[in-house]
Structure formats: structure tokens, C-alpha cells
Amino acid sequence: MLHANIPYLCRKKVKKIWKEQYAVNWDDISLDGKLSLTGLNIMLQRAATYHAEHLGFGFTQTSVYNASWVLFRINLELIRMPEWCDQVVVETWPRVVKGLAAYRDFIVTTPEGEVLCRATSEWFIIDLTSRRPQQIEKYVDVELYTMPTAGSPTDLSAEGMEVGKPTDRQAVTRDIPTLSRNTDYETLFEVIPKYSDMDMNGHTNARKYFDWLTDAMHQDNGKLNPTFVQMTYFSECTLGEHLVIQRNTSEKGLYRGQKTAHDKTAFVAMVEMSNGG
Template sequence: MQTEIYSKTVTLNFTQCYANGRLKYSELNNLLQLTASEHAEILGFGYQAMASQSQSWVLSRIRMEIDRLPKFLEEITVKTWVQDFLGNRSIRNFEVYRKDKKIIGVCSFWAVFNTQLRRSENLAIKVDPAIVLPERSATQESFKRIEQDTDYDQTSSYLSKLSDLDIVNHVNNVKYTDWCFDLLPAETVLKKTFRSIDINYLKELKLAEAVDIHQRVHPESAHFAITRADKTIFLMQANF
């Protein structure tokens, strides 16, 4: 059985889509996360195995390159593989297909997180180097460090809620995208497609923590930052 590349095929349901019938960006992120989790289980470093070592994977950076968003009732296939692995971090790539056509490419950077000490550390589970595919990339550009905009034109306050948390007891990475895009006019999200999205996850956020969500829209892009007590915990740049 080949395990280097894992494929997951799904039919999009109405809860995953915006009012225009297209897949939500946050649900795209969620599909990627679920596919990565299933592949990690097969490879022996999934949630259960890592939880036994008080460890978890956390997403640090991601880049999505989008030709088009799939829509309600379309069947899509998500493929994923590990491009690089070194001790406490890993690069994982994704491709999303509609029939035989690639419509989305994604490059992501993950860190091993100790759930008790709340810090990064080396993976406690041995990884077979044969599953790493260093020559196979999914995007034209890799994930990047986002430079923070200092001149935002809109700020909104938010208090993290129970429904925002995941099994690691912090706000799931999917939630941040929704919080930011909810600041935009609906027609900006529904009538245009972001051709690329870069995200940096900098610090974790827990229950009932107050944050400020900052936004600035340029003609070709939208920039976001989420801060807690003047410390930046999340950055995103979405290009039209």
C-alpha cells in the first residue's frame, strides 16, 4: 500500500458553502486539516499517537494558490504529502482536484507542540524517511513571513468562545479566517475570488481571551492582523 501520497474525495454540502454556492475559504482550510490528520494517522503520527506523548501538530504558516473555488455538490479530491521533515517541524503540501483538473495548490508549515508545556519540541515518534517527497511541490511560491501593515483602516474587537476551541484546547486555525473575512463587505467575498492567501499563525489563543481584529483593503489585496494586548497572534494577506 502506497502511503506517501494520501487522497480524500468528498462531495461539498451546503454547510461548507457561501451564499453564492462556492466553498468557504475557512472550509477549504478545514478540509486540508482533516485530510492531513487522516494521512498522519496512517503514517503513525496522528492525533492518538501524539496525544500519548503529550504532543500535537499545530499549523504555523500556509499559502493557498486558488484557480477557482469548487461549489455545492461538486465532488473534489484532496491529495496531500509530506515534502520535508526535520525534528520539530514539517512541510506538508496539498492539491485539490475537480475531476482531473487541479484547481488549488497549498503549501503549509507545521510545528510539533507539547500540549502540557505549551511549546514546540522534537517529535517523539520515529518517522520513516521514505514517506518524505522533497522534490514534489504544490505551489508556485512557498509559504512566507508576512510583514505586518501598520496602517489598518478598520478594527473590531472579539472575545474567543467555546465554539472556537478545538481538541487541543485553543482556538482552531480555521476560525481566524472567518473572523477576518466577516469584516469585509459581503460582495467582496462573494463576487471575487482570492487568487492566493498567505497566513501566519504566531501565538495560540485560548478561551475568553479578548483580541482586536485589524483590516486594510488595497485594490489588489486585503491585509489582516489579530492582536492580543498589543501582541500579534495572527497575520493574513489575501490577494485578488
């Protein structure tokens, strides 16, 4: 049952599709002058955060119950990375709840509508004491979170939704690769999360993993032209934990972060490169 104090918002006032426009700033770009993976993910996280707050189930609301959203997986289909000073529009919407996971999708475009990136993501709500996933329905009105399917009533009057338009849209329509279970890894470098890497959930912010991945990709083959990236977050990284960032020796484009204290996987990333990279 939905917590009674979490507000149900009148659907006529709700924006079920959220848009934010950003400039690609100096600190968003990498050495090649293009938006970095970290910069892109900061923009996506920011838009998702603002939208969840608007819908009434953001951190402001869930924290009252000692709970918070955490990102479990994100798939990025990268068509073209914008450059310094470009303007981009991030469009996001909550798509569906399945079991303990809530799915949120994104499309990043130029102001003129050219698609630059498509993304789909999976989120959990965890109890901040037990650190275990909770039933989404306790904190979220699932009807607000679910986009209507083709043929369903279209009287939502929500900004960004066209009457009669199928809105069960999944941004990434390509086949999503299955996560490899290959365990043939070798270490590239070591990291220790610092205070500046932490967020209010008490663990390393999801964006930092993309810093580690970018450095691993560069050290591995010197090429940073990915067309697809999947990042799966398996275990929280807390202040001062020691990790080794590794590449798979059997499968190209497969990386992971391994916590050394208990030999536990923190993340696995799969990367596809253009031009045979």
C-alpha cells in the same frame, strides 16, 4: 531519537500520498454558492489528520506523549472555487522536515483532474504543557515524512507514487510573498473565542481564523474573490480572550488578529484578489 512506542510502519504498506473525495455541502459554501475559505481548510485539515494517523504520527500517537501537531502557516493558491454539490478530491503528502517545521502539501482537483487549489503548509509539534515546539524527530520517522527526490531509489511501492517520477513535488510553485512587518492597522471588529471554537489542543481551531478573515475581507472591500491567501498563526487564542480583527491601512489585502490583553499578534493574513480586488 524517535519515541520507541511510536510505530514504524512498513513502507510497502504505507500510502505516502493520501487522497480523500468530498462533496461540497451546504455548510461548506458561502453566500455566493461557492466553497468558502473555511470549508476548504476544513477539507485540507481533515485529509492531513487522516493521513498523519495512517502514517503513525497523528494525534492518537503524539497525545500519548502530551504533544500535538499545530498549524503555523498555510499558503493557498486558489484557481477556481467549486460550487455547491460539486465533488472534489484532496490529495496530500508530507514533503520535508526542516528544523522544527514539517511541511505538508495539498492539491485539490475535480474528479476529472482539473486543479482547483494548490497549498503548502508548515506544522509544529508542541508540548501541550509548555506549549513550545519540539524536535519533530522525537515523534516522527523523518524518512516516512520526507518525499524522495528525483534520482533517489523508487522502490517504495507506496500507493500514488509512480516509478521514476520525481516526488519531491511542491504544490505551490509560485513565489511565496514575504510576510510584511508593516504595523499601520485599524480595527474592523472585535471577537471573543467561545467554547464551540475550541479544539482538543485547548485553543481556537485553525478554521475559525478563516471565518474572521472572510468577514474582514468582506467588511474591508465587499469582494471575496481571492487568488492567493497566506495565513500565519503566531499565537494561540484561548477561550474568552479578546481580539480585534484589523486591516492594514498602508498595504492592501493585509489583515491581522491582535490580542488586546498583551497587544500580541494572533495571526497575520495576506490576500491577493482577482480583477483588481
